[in-house]
Amino acid sequence: MNDGFAAWWADRHRATRFEVRRIPFAKLDRWDFEPGSGNLAHESGSFFTVEGLRVRNDDRRSWSQPIINQPEIGILGVLVKDVDGEPHCLMQAKMEPGNVNTLQLSPTVQATRSNFTRVHRGGTTRHLEHFAGSGRGKVLVDSLQSEQGAWFWHKHNRNMVVEATAEVPEHEDFRWLPLHRLRRLMRRPNLVNMDARTVLACMRFTPPEDAADPFTGALVRSYRARSGLHTTAEVLSWLTEARTRCDWRTRLIPLGEVSGWSRTDDEILHDEGKSFRILAVEVEAGNREVTRWSQPLLAPRGKGLAAFLTRAVDGVLHLLVQTRLEPGLRDVVELAPTLQLSAGDDPGDRPYARELLAADRGRVRFDTVMSEEGGRFYHAQTRYLVVEADPGLPPEVPEDFRWVTVRQLMDLLRHGHYVNVEARSLIACLHSLW
Numbered sequence: 251m252n253d254g255f256a257a258w259w260a261d262r263h264r265a266t267r268f269e270v271r272r273i274p275f276a277k278l279d280r281w282d283f284e285p286g287s288g289n290l291a292h293e294s295g296s297f298f299t300v301e302g303l304r305v306r307n308d309d310r311r312s313w314s315q316p317i318i319n320q321p322e323i324g325i326l327g328v329l330v331k332d333v334d335g336e337p338h339c340l341m342q343a344k345m346e347p348g349n350v351n352t353l354q355l356s357p358t359v360q361a362t363r364s365n366f367t368r369v370h371r372g373g374t375t376r377h378l379e380h381f382a383g384s385g386r387g388k389v390l391v392d393s394l395q396s397e398q399g400a401w402f403w404h405k406h407n408r409n410m411v412v413e414a415t416a417e418v419p420e421h422e423d424f425r426w427l428p429l430h431r432l433r434r435l436m437r438r439p440n441l442v443n444m445d446a447r448t449v450l451a452c453m454r455f456t457p458p459e460d461a462a463d464p465f466t467g468a469l470v471r472s473y474r475a476r477s478g479l480h481t482t483a484e485v486l487s488w489l490t491e492a493r494t495r496c497d498w499r500t501r502l503i504p505l506g507e508v509s510g511w512s513r514t515d516d517e518i519l520h521d522e523g524k525s526f527r528i529l530a531v532e533v534e535a536g537n538r539e540v541t542r543w544s545q546p547l548l549a550p551r552g553k554g555l556a557a558f559l560t561r562a563v564d565g566v567l568h569l570l571v572q573t574r575l576e577p578g579l580r581d582v583v584e585l586a587p588t589l590q591l592s593a594g595d596d597p598g599d600r601p602y603a604r605e606l607l608a609a610d611r612g613r614v615r616f617d618t619v620m621s622e623e624g625g626r627f628y629h630a631q632t633r634y635l636v637v638e639a640d641p642g643l644p645p646e647v648p649e650d651f652r653w654v655t656v657r658q659l660m661d662l663l664r665h666g667h668y669v670n671v672e673a674r675s676l677i678a679c680l681h682s683l684w
Contacts, residue, residue, distance in 0.1 A: 262343035268353070268534065274515045278530050279532075288504055300316055300505060300546055300548075301316070301317060302507055304501055305577045314509050319404075320362070325360075326357050326409050333426065339432055340414075340424055341356065342360070345535045346443070354624065358424070387413050387414050387416065389412055389413075390454070395407060395409045395667075395669075396580065401578065440619065443621060444623045447674065452674075472567035475566045475658075479653045486668075498582050500582070524551070525550070530547070531544065548627050549628035549630070553633055555633050555635070556590050556635070558676050558680075560639060567656065570602065570639075572652075573650050574586035584668060613639075616679050616683060636676065
């Protein structure tokens, strides 16, 4: 496909110098551990802090861990326009310090409130005027969506899709991509970043009338089916019941009070080497609002996994979702993929782990490793899987699971805090399959 993307992408890699170096905490600029609490914070009081989280679960067991607290709401926005009858999205080649490959394809605007209010004393956020204020374009999508509840405390961002109604100046770091091309790029490892995926998951698509095979046909019908085995009202009632039953108690505590974790000169790490580390980096990036800075990052100890098991019911593809508890989520429970593993988790005897991880290659419809948010996480990657269920799989599912259609999940994405970020990434992956 010769639309110039490959040449533009290669040019963006050549055009700007990027460098990310690990440093000890003592060399962080304008960041320090606060006296008393031990929280790792920026001197401005903005951006984010690394604090402690204490959790008590239903079994009255408790634990604590570091967690990123970023109370401000950022904007993740994709600008769209019609070109010769096809939607095009304005995407950005954006460097993030935690990206495993530095440069990834990002939304038109990807900025925290501290960024676009210029707490960093840097340049303005390009194209922000299309998403905020009286001069913004026609809003097509606008919802608050959560982010990783295992690593963030109550974090959510404003996910927006806006139709351009004014002239959009050209810039070498941005490119209009046809929607069909953008969907196909989802299949490439570590290319379309997490922030772009969560916005694309919320977009409305018009699937084709014809399908090349039975799976694609069932997927296309799933985009149109308002209900399947369960009505959306039934799915929402099931989720509400799970939230009502949940008796987890979570609260922030000073980082210095977290037990089972230790701080060295350059890391905060679990005493048994589990979960993740907190580390510090110094960054140089010629095309960012600020060209040099330092910051903490959360570094997982390996790749995560997020997988949807699918099956056709009366010719309509259904996705198996679960209610999943994560202590950093505002409502603790959201809809999640069939199987979701954090880095280092053992699938063990978790429901459907064998069905997903030992599936014949012919039933694997999507299998790509992609990066998580590179502005806060260091080399965080997740393997995203979409697998057709074996025809012999029993139709009954455990109480914490339900079969839903793609349309039902996308209808829920009109609102916030129903579908977690890993499931949203998988929805974006589904968009690449037709």
